[in-house]
Amino acid sequence: MTRTDPYEALGVPREASADEIKSAYRRLARKYHPDVNPGDPSAEEKFKEIGQAYAILSDPEKRARFDRFGSVDDLPDNPFAGGGVQFSDLFDMFFGGGGADFGGSRGRSTAVDGEDLQAHVVLQLADVLQGVEQTVSYRRLRTCADCGGNGAEGGATPDRCTACQGTGMVSQVRNTFIGSVRTTTTCPTCNGRGYTIKNPCRACRATGLVEEQTSTTIRIPPGVETGQTLHVAGRGNEGLRGGHAGDLYVVLNVADDKRFERHGRELVTRLEISIAEAALGAKITVDGLDDDLELDVPAGTQPGEVFTIRGAGLPPLHGGARGNLRVRVSVAIPKKLNDEQRKLLMEFARACGEEPKEPEGGGLLGGLFRRRR
Numbered sequence: 001m002t003r004t005d006p007y008e009a010l011g012v013p014r015e016a017s018a019d020e021i022k023s024a025y026r027r028l029a030r031k032y033h034p035d036v037n038p039g040d041p042s043a044e045e046k047f048k049e050i051g052q053a054y055a056i057l058s059d060p061e062k063r064a065r066f067d068r069f070g071s072v073d074d075l076p077d078n079p080f081a082g083g084g085v086q087f088s089d090l091f092d093m094f095f096g097g098g099g100a101d102f103g104g105s106r107g108r109s110t111a112v113d114g115e116d117l118q119a120h121v122v123l124q125l126a127d128v129l130q131g132v133e134q135t136v137s138y139r140r141l142r143t144c145a146d147c148g149g150n151g152a153e154g155g156a157t158p159d160r161c162t163a164c165q166g167t168g169m170v171s172q173v174r175n176t177f178i179g180s181v182r183t184t185t186t187c188p189t190c191n192g193r194g195y196t197i198k199n200p201c202r203a204c205r206a207t208g209l210v211e212e213q214t215s216t217t218i219r220i221p222p223g224v225e226t227g228q229t230l231h232v233a234g235r236g237n238e239g240l241r242g243g244h245a246g247d248l249y250v251v252l253n254v255a256d257d258k259r260f261e262r263h264g265r266e267l268v269t270r271l272e273i274s275i276a277e278a279a280l281g282a283k284i285t286v287d288g289l290d291d292d293l294e295l296d297v298p299a300g301t302q303p304g305e306v307f308t309i310r311g312a313g314l315p316p317l318h319g320g321a322r323g324n325l326r327v328r329v330s331v332a333i334p335k336k337l338n339d340e341q342r343k344l345l346m347e348f349a350r351a352c353g354e355e356p357k358e359p360e361g362g363g364l365l366g367g368l369f370r371r372r373r
């Protein structure tokens with residue numbers, strides 16, 4: 001890419017008005033237009049340069065930025081550095097689209113890029129810890145092997161399109177403010193392919209593409225969440241006539257794990273302990289995501305209390321320190337007592353200053369009926 005001061009390129013002073021810039025551009029565009037200078041690459045280069053200069057100076061914001069920084073190199077999105085303003089955009093700006101044919105053989109490419117595709121994978125919650133490699137199966141369009149993608153039976157050489165002489169483009173002359181300009185559009189006879197097909201390929205119905213079941217193995221990083229997407233470049237539908245393949249977007253779905261509730265990096269689990277464990281305290285083994293964990297339940301633990309085991313949760317995306325596991329405790333009340341247990345519990349109640357009443361029928365049902373009377 002040329003790097004030039006846009007004022008210099010258009011030959012205007014820094015304080016030039018918008019009209020002065022416009023008329024300087026018109027004058028130079030007429031002079032250097034490739035139709036006026038066929039086969040002269042330096043004229044084409046110059047034509048590009050003035051187009052780029054005009055793109056900056058005709059845009060008050062860009063012009064102000066250039067003025068402030070003094071050098072195109074310092075421009076945050078420097079159109080001279082490539083990637084900014086495309087020549088074709090500029091041309092469209094002046095000539096109303098349709099691209100430009102500069103009298104050479106540079107017809108528009110008939111390449112068609114393949115579409116992007118989407119696939120879904122399900123992974124287990126435990127896979128989120130270390131990440132996992134998974135194979136994704138999906139259907140995509142690939143170049144037809146029978147015709148090599150040209151759509152003609154057996155890959156026979158198709159007939160050159162007579163409407164466009166095989167260029168895929170047809171030209172027309174349009175009158176614009178810089179004079180007559182030839183613009184080109186896609187050939188309607190061959191849809192831009194440059195050829196017509198007498199015997200269409202049966203395998204692909206002359207489309208050049210066939211559907212296939214394919215698979216690709218992807219590396220899922222640690223810490224992912226449901227709904228996140230991985231991008232696999234070039235694994236979408238294949239293109240035609242040299243077009244690029246599309247990309248594959250893999251949508252992740254982390255399966256629910258009955259044991260855990262997930263809140264980002266934090267996991268929540270439930271732990272049921274007995275009355276005695278709650279009252280006396282205990283060391284309890286908790287079922288962690290990847291390992292058994294020891295939890296010290298202190299004496300006097302209440303139902304619903306939550307304990308935190310640090311670092312037993314999930315890592316952030318792409319790995320790092322794991323979040324915490326929170327353990328919500330419930331206390332199991334025995335639904336059935338045998339004689340000894342009942343005796344001891346009643347003793348316990350009396351030791352607490354209560355006056356427990358022996359249920360008449362004994363057991364839970366008797367207790368219920370008595371309470372309801």
Ligand SMILES: [Zn+2]
Nearest residue numbers: 144147201204
């Ligand atoms: Zn085919």
Ligand SMILES: [Zn+2]
Nearest residue numbers: 161164187190
């Ligand atoms: Zn044609």
